[in-house]
Amino acid sequence: MVAVLVFFALNGVVFGSWASRVPALAAQIGAQEGALGLSLLGASVGMIAAASVTGRLTASFGARRVLGLSTLASAAALPLLGLAPSPLALGLALVLLGACVGTFDVAMNVAAVTVIRATERPMMPIFHASFSFGGLLGASGAAVAAFAGLPPFQHLLIVSGLVVVALAVFVRQVSDEVRPAEAVTTSTGPAAFRRPVLWLLAGVALFSAVAEGASADWSALFAAEYRGMSEASAAIVYGVFSIAMAVTRLFGERAQRRFGPERLLVFGALVGGGGLILTALAPSAVVTFAGFALAGVGLAYMFPVALDLAAAAGRRADGTGGERELGFVTTIAYSGFLAGPPLVGGIAHLSDLAVALGVAGMIACAIAPTAIAARAAAKREAVTV
Template identity: 30%
Template sequence: MQLIQKQRISLSLFFFLSGFNFSSWASRIPTIKQALDLNEAELGTILLTMPVSSLIGVPLSGWLVSRFETRIPLAVGFLLNSLALSLIGLAPSPGMLAVVLFLFSLSMRIFNISVNTQAITLQKQFDRKINGAFHGLWSTGGIVGVGFTTLLISLGVPMVPHLISVSVVSLLATVFTFGYLLKNDQSPSGNKLSFKKPDPYIMYLGLLVFFAAVCEGGMFDWSGIYFQEVVKEEVFTVGYLTFMTFMALSRFVSDKIIDRIGMATTYMLSGVFIFTGISLAILFPTFWPAMIGFSLVGFGTASVIPMTYTLAGASKTYSPGIAISLIATFGIVGMLIGPPMIGYLAHAFNLKISFIAFALAGLMLIPITRLFFKMQRSEADPFKVEAKEMA
């Protein structure tokens, strides 16, 4: 087997396990909520720890991927993330849970920036798009993780042995696959941030990720609770599982869809799917309408982040690692606002009404997409820009 194929398989495994680990935690949120006797506002406050620590991890991640081979922070970040996962189930109080989630999210951010930088670098060695498939494997890992959690819940397996077993598998996988990751991939240029003037290219891409993250992060944290408290479904993980399944399906075909209809149309269709899916779940909060709605939201959110990270790799100002870390900042802010906002809105009104925020965030993808690609067309046609200036 060629080295490039071994590298792709190794990266694929890390994407898969990352999704598996994250969904293992997210699927247990209703269990943690009940175990620690938290209301929606208290849970929202604790969840706020994750995007805050993730935001702190962005400049650290950017420095690490520009200073070292990206496989170093990738492996260290994933090992710490796996360790933190096992500690989540052992947290005896809300305060300790917040501390563990801080470490969990910080290490996850370091890993994410590193693994996505490796993916963008590896994709340049292929003559076709493969980034969507990587993110599809992340979602597939999430699906398997939710399915595994659902099985354990139905069998009455406690949370602690569940999360510890997942951590052990992740630690072993890191040891065995580390040697096949990309080496000597530091970028020789574009590793310094400029604060003189915001780069509009990064700004628009960041806003797209921001609104997608509001939806995606909120669905990760609240879809299970929505099915438990609004849809009144006893097996509450089914909502999260549906969302993740259709997200994965969309990501595996997204590369071909983008080649056929283009990125601009794909972004706008994503916004339409999110708005339609959330509206359906809100207006008809019963099992099948909610299932269909969550499926549409999965389709809608799926391709935004892999598309945007691919575009980040084409930045003329920054190296791929720095560009991804900058855009990831917007995503973190989206996750900073999304899940806690839903908790506070649900506490003030109700959970069903609070989901309107996701529908509005999905709609925002449409005007931002139009602005970004209008700017791209203008930059590609300097005579057009000159004519506008003369007018």
């Protein structure tokens, strides 16, 4: 269990390290906002492409092997961002890094499912809390590097070295599911596209990604330009959202045991969506802090619980399986991270950012009926099997 928690944290460290150096990378390639935005899309494109096949890779070769290789590949790709001389080169480097991290992401979630089944504990939110804290650690390290004047290449090379060391220490402690030979060769992938429950769970993850992306990408700008906060205070708004999400995930096992995954999704959707809508409607700095905190609390469980249910939907009679189903839902969710920022930006361009955040809040609220429909679909499948 500890080893898998470490890999979730490492994934967060990799993401937080490069994402926090975007201003320095923009200066490095001399890009304006438009060209930089196109370059940054490369990471999402790579992640979507990789997630669509990683479920099959882990089913064939085991999560530990795929996790180890993808972590090593992520460490190798990370410093390349610091060598990119142009927007095109940065975009291509991000496609490569996104593919490595996307594979890393799905493999670590499959490894987490193995731990959950072995311990019979609903720990997926706790694993994702480790990712959140890893992201905060990566961002903190990036801030220190920027303050010290380290260029992105040197900073990211140091991060890569630390990731490789952690990989060498912990990779052998990651367990693979023990499966009979016939289970390995049994194909369940095509069934994912024909199962309503998986499309509905993918919808939960997709809506969560859009709302989470809107909160992460636009909270500071909204606080500064629409609520009159200073740049420092606006940055704290994003920190409040991130920390609220990370801390809430630590209590995920207890919450899931008490309320069940479906109720947790419904309740969280209403809290998170309500927080964003409240923020959009109330012209108050205090409410802005409270609204984004509620968004962090409410959205904390959406993505990990959806993945947990997807893996459960793919579980075979021998207790194994779910890799392809988890990969399918993850792929759909990544499209939300890709489409979310331009969606919010487009609505803000046509109206204003408050309206756009309100729409993101309504999308988050839509998780509630989608989760209820997913539960009904799962019950229908159980009856027909």
